[in-house]
Amino acid sequence: KQEVTQIPAALSVPEGENLVLNCSFTDSAIYNLQWFRQDPGKGLTSLLLIQSSQREQTSGRLNASLDKSSGRSTLYIAASQPGDSATYLCAVHLMNRDDKIIFGKGTRLHILP
Amino acid sequence: KAGVTQTPRYLIKTRGQQVTLSCSPISGHRSVSWYQQTPGQGLQFLFEYFSETQRNKGNFPGRFSGRQFSNSRSEMNVSTLELGDSALYLCASSLAGSRAYEQYFGPGTRLTVT
Numbered sequence: 001k002q003e004v005t006q007i008p009a010a011l012s013v014p015e016g017e018n019l020v021l022n023c024s025f026t027d028s029a030i031y032n033l034q035w036f037r038q039d040p041g042k043g044l045t046s047l048l049l050i051q052s053s054q055r056e057q058t059s060g061r062l063n064a065s066l067d068k069s070s071g072r073s074t075l076y077i078a079a080s081q082p083g084d085s086a087t088y089l090c091a092v093h094l095m096n097r098d099d100k101i102i103f104g105k106g107t108r109l110h111i112l113p
Numbered sequence: 114k115a116g117v118t119q120t121p122r123y124l125i126k127t128r129g130q131q132v133t134l135s136c137s138p139i140s141g142h143r144s145v146s147w148y149q150q151t152p153g154q155g156l157q158f159l160f161e162y163f164s165e166t167q168r169n170k171g172n173f174p175g176r177f178s179g180r181q182f183s184n185s186r187s188e189m190n191v192s193t194l195e196l197g198d199s200a201l202y203l204c205a206s207s208l209a210g211s212r213a214y215e216q217y218f219g220p221g222t223r224l225t226v227t
Contacts, residue, residue: 031212043117043203044218051213089156093211099169101146101211103156 002027002094006104014112015082021075021107023090028068031093035064035075037086038106044089047075052095080111115140117206117219125225131192134222138185138206144168145187146211147179150201150221162187163210191224199226 003026013019023033032051036044048057048064050073056065063076073090087106094100118137126132138145147159158171162181179189185206191198201223205216 034216036218043220044205046215046217049215091156099212100161100171101148101158103148103158105155 002092002098002102004090004092004102004104006088006090006107008107009105010108010110012110012112013080015080017080018076018078019080019109021077021088021109023073023075023104025071025073025092025102027092027094027096028071029095030068031095033064033066033073033090033092035062035073036089036091038089039086047088082111082113085109085111117204117217119202119204119219119222121222122220123223123225125227126194127227128194128196130194131190132194132224134189134191134202134204134224136187136189136204136206136219138187138204139217142206142208142217143185144207144210144214145181145185146205146207146216147187147189148203148205149173150203151199156203159189161211168210194226196226199224 005024034049035047038044050057050066061078066073087108089106091103120135144163146161148156150156160170161168165181176192181187201221203221205218207214207216
């Protein structure tokens with residue numbers, strides 16, 4: 001059974017620091033992995049989508065990597081800002097007959113001004 | 114381009130009733146997925162529709178159903194509501210399916226069952 005784990009569950013860092021969020025998954029047979037952010041009481045905002053054939057994707061201060069063989073993805077945030085405070089979720093789309101999307105429980109990030 | 118819209122935003126129902134939620138995808142998107150989010154279980158996949166056909170589904174009872182119309186708008190129905198169905202219901206659209214394309218989420222419908 002595919003499991004998606006995000007550690008830590010919560011993280012507080014001072015403004016300006018670079019940080020890494022982790023996502024691990026147990027089944028490497030995936031179509032893709034997507035990172036989202038969710039602000040309290042709101043829907044999800046797509047950050048980056050990495051196809052299974054790709055190793056990384058970049059958008060502005062964000063860089064996401066994917067290592068299928070080890071079942072890991074990282075989201076790197078450079079020069080963090082208070083506006084980056086949110087819950088960050090990763091999701092994998094399974095390639096097997098289940099063909100469904102599994103989300104991690106998220107990392108709640110707080111950037112200290 | 115307008116984003117994904119969901120109606121209603123908030124809903125209060127009593128046990129045993131049924132409810133229908135609506136989702137309008139981004140213009141040009143042909144795939145709509147539905148998710149349930151609760152504090153205990155997190156985000157769980159319900160089902161995905163593409164070109165009016167259900168492509169796949171998660172592990173939810175048959176009380177949860179959906180459909181997609183020819184204009185790609187989608188509805189989700191929950192019959193015989195239970196207290197545990199209280200949740201934020203999110204829909205997401207993608208250009209041609211979540212296997213290859215980014216998903217864009219709506220703001221959600223907050224359902225409270227009393």
